[in-house]
Amino acid sequence: MQILSLIRDRFEKALTGLVVDPASHTQRITVARDSRHGDYQANIAMSLKAEMGLPPQQIAAEIVARLQIDDICLPPEIAGPGFINLKLRDDFLATQVTLSATDSRFGVEAIVPRRYVIDYSAPNVAKPMHVGHIRSTVIGDALVRILRFLGHRVVSDNHLGDWGTQFGMIIYGYKNFVNENGFAENPVAELSRLYRLVQQVIGYQDAYPKLAKAEAAVLDAQQLYQAANAKAASDPKAKAGAKQAAKSLRAAEELLESLQQKVSAIESEPALEAIAQNHQNLEQKVQFETAKLHAGDTTNLELWNKFLPISISEIDSVYRRLNINFDYTYGESFYHEMLEPLVSKLVVAGMAVESEGATCIFLPGFEAPMIVRKRDGAFLYATTDLATIEYRMQHFQPDVILYVVDHRQGEHFSKLFAAAKAIGYENVDLQHISFGTVLGSDGKPFKTRSGSVIGLEYLLDEAVDRAYQAVCDPQRLQKAGLNMPEEEKRHIANTVGLGAIKFADLSHNRTSDYEFNTEKMVQLEGNTSAYIQYMYARAQSIMKKSDSQISRESVAGYSVIFAESAERDLVLQLLQFEDALHQSVEAYYPSVLASYLYSVAKQFAVFFDQCPVLIASTEQLKRSRLAICFSTSEVLRLGLSLLGIGTVDRM
Ligand code: ARG
Numbered sequence: 001m002q003i004l005s006l007i008r009d010r011f012e013k014a015l016t017g018l019v020v021d022p023a024s025h026t027q028r029i030t031v032a033r034d035s036r037h038g039d040y041q042a043n044i045a046m047s048l049k050a051e052m053g054l055p056p057q058q059i060a061a062e063i064v065a066r067l068q069i070d071d072i073c074l075p076p077e078i079a080g081p082g083f084i085n086l087k088l089r090d091d092f093l094a095t096q097v098t099l100s101a102t103d104s105r106f107g108v109e110a111i112v113p114r115r116y117v118i119d120y121s122a123p124n125v126a127k128p129m130h131v132g133h134i135r136s137t138v139i140g141d142a143l144v145r146i147l148r149f150l151g152h153r154v155v156s157d158n159h160l161g162d163w164g165t166q167f168g169m170i171i172y173g174y175k176n177f178v179n180e181n182g183f184a185e186n187p188v189a190e191l192s193r194l195y196r197l198v199q200q201v202i203g204y205q206d207a208y209p210k211l212a213k214a215e216a217a218v219l220d221a222q223q224l225y226q227a228a229n230a231k232a233a234s235d236p237k238a239k240a241g242a243k244q245a246a247k248s249l250r251a252a253e254e255l256l257e258s259l260q261q262k263v264s265a266i267e268s269e270p271a272l273e274a275i276a277q278n279h280q281n282l283e284q285k286v287q288f289e290t291a292k293l294h295a296g297d298t299t300n301l302e303l304w305n306k307f308l309p310i311s312i313s314e315i316d317s318v319y320r321r322l323n324i325n326f327d328y329t330y331g332e333s334f335y336h337e338m339l340e341p342l343v344s345k346l347v348v349a350g351m352a353v354e355s356e357g358a359t360c361i362f363l364p365g366f367e368a369p370m371i372v373r374k375r376d377g378a379f380l381y382a383t384t385d386l387a388t389i390e391y392r393m394q395h396f397q398p399d400v401i402l403y404v405v406d407h408r409q410g411e412h413f414s415k416l417f418a419a420a421k422a423i424g425y426e427n428v429d430l431q432h433i434s435f436g437t438v439l440g441s442d443g444k445p446f447k448t449r450s451g452s453v454i455g456l457e458y459l460l461d462e463a464v465d466r467a468y469q470a471v472c473d474p475q476r477l478q479k480a481g482l483n484m485p486e487e488e489k490r491h492i493a494n495t496v497g498l499g500a501i502k503f504a505d506l507s508h509n510r511t512s513d514y515e516f517n518t519e520k521m522v523q524l525e526g527n528t529s530a531y532i533q534y535m536y537a538r539a540q541s542i543m544k545k546s547d548s549q550i551s552r553e554s555v556a557g558y559s560v561i562f563a564e565s566a567e568r569d570l571v572l573q574l575l576q577f578e579d580a581l582h583q584s585v586e587a588y589y590p591s592v593l594a595s596y597l598y599s600v601a602k603q604f605a606v607f608f609d610q611c612p613v614l615i616a617s618t619e620q621l622k623r624s625r626l627a628i629c630f631s632t633s634e635v636l637r638l639g640l641s642l643l644g645i646g647t648v649d650r651m
Contacts, residue, residue, distance in 0.1 A: 361423070
């Protein structure tokens with residue numbers, strides 16, 4: 001049941017014959033901000049003033065006269081300058097809610113399907129994973145679930161970074177520094193040690209020659225800062241300059257500090273220092289190994305084949321725990337063989353041209369072209385992405401491709417999309433579903449504890465532990481009268497903890513940054529999945545305690561009546577489920593669904609507080625309230641499942 005579109009349809013009919021473009025006005029019908037003005041509000045008449053040449057109140061009266069909506073609403077009211085206020089009929093709400101509850105989709109209708117490819121998660125394997133990878137994974141997974149539920153045809157594809165320089169790094173590391181026993185014992189750990197070792201040495205060799213200049217820059221900045229401060233002391237207008245100088249000084253100091261850290265990490269360990277001395281220009285050496293791999297060198301390919309499953313096993317265990325599944329995992333390596341033919345084809349067609357030795361696609365509106373082959377013959381990230389579009393168009397014929405990737409790649413995607421258009425892919429809607437950064441409590445990008453091999457797994461464990469403490473605290477369970485075996489407690493902690501990681505991410509507007517805090521995210525109060533799961537469990541527990549066996553099959557026999565406003569408010573919200581789903585994929589913001597579920601849970605808490613169920617004053621009222629509990633739990637369970645989050649029957 002999409003109430004909003006139902007109302008909009010009725011208005012469209014009423015406007016037909018009255019105005020030029022009826023459909024263009026119905027977006028101005030929304031949920032009423034203030035429930036005293038009804039449930040929905042049409043803010044249409046004012047904007048028709050020019051077109052119809054009448055005072056808005058008169059226009060509103062005209063629309064209302066033509067509107068056929070009395071099967072859904074009470075007679076519409078015209079307020080203020082020409083708002084049309086709508087209140088849904090109680091009998092309409094009551095019938096619809098039980099009807100929806102009899103359906104396993106809570107009445108959500110399948111729509112005209114579109115074909116989607118969703119490109120998400122896509123970590124660069126063989127590098128330690130970090131919390132940023134959660135965002136793409138969790139947002140992408142929620143979009144897959146919601147779009148599929150609505151009836152779209154969705155192909156999910158994990159565009160794994162499995163062909164990049166990181167493999168050159170571990171190949172070089174393995175050839176030169178492997179600890180055979182360590183590798184035999186724990187290959188994942190040994191490979192990440194090798195990765196970090198090579199990265200550290202490269203970092204050192206890059207930083208060392210920059211030190212002197214950075215030190216001088218700090219001294220300069222200090223002088224400027226002192227001078228600016230002295231000036232500001234006598235001249236208030238110079239304050240801004242002093243502030244700016246302080247900022248520059250801080251930036252110079254931070255740069256110096258980060259260089260010093262890279263240098264001292266190596267110089268404080270003689271063994272590392274020896275490696276840095278004996279392996280000069282390590283970055284080039286690594287690039288050479290990568291190039292050899294790409295050119296099909298047997299040894300390097302063998303090593304790559306040996307390392308890839310090891311690297312993937314790490315991320316796979318995270319996917320398993322988070323219940324994330326992909327239709328395809330065509331990593332970058334999958335497209336390798338397609339790059340040369342693609343570039344040649346583009347050159348022959350005149351779409352790509354040689355420029356300063358490189359092969360480029362020039363794009364209208366962009367200063368720099370998109371390079372598809374470097375001067376040394378190497379292909380790029382962008383080349384692979386173009387080949388990927390070609391492959392997807394041939395094999396999946398998508399109407400839309402969504403790329404759930406961090407905002408820093410915005411430039412890459414705008415170029416890629418322009419290039420795809422330029423080479424003839426005009427009928428596919430390519431969208432970068434960008435997202436912000438995960439922050440630590442210091443407001444800086446979140447860092448997993450350095451030294452931990454598997455940053456992500458560690459965070460999942462931590463969230464589950466914290467969920468256990470928050471929810472399975474013996475005192476709390478005793479007070480709630482819940483006596484359960486350890487196994488059930490573990491299951492609850494797992495469902496709450498892993499759900500919390502997802503919800504903390506999904507409840508924030510994806511384009512904003514958010515603070516990662518496992519302690520806050522598992523709390524039973526506030527905008528958390530634990531709170532929503534708890535409300536679900538409460539609804540379940542009331543139903544269990546009642547003597548009547550309410551179920552999807554029997555709920556049709558429980559008619560709903562409204563004795564308190566809390567009942568009506570809740571039912572109205574439940575019936576907005578389908579609207580919330582559509583709104584959450586309109587611009588691909590799962591946060592819309594997350595905040596909808598939170599409002600339902602809050603509204604259920606009000607209902608729970610004000611409307612006794614098991615001891616309701618009449619049997620009829622009790623049955624009605626049971627039906628409301630049942631409907632709420634259906635919406636919460638379904639809604640959470642579309643965010644990839646589970647529920648438990650008691651907690
Ligand atoms: N592996 C890339 C990274 O970690 C993300 C890939 C996103 N997908 C794509 N088709 N480019 O930065």
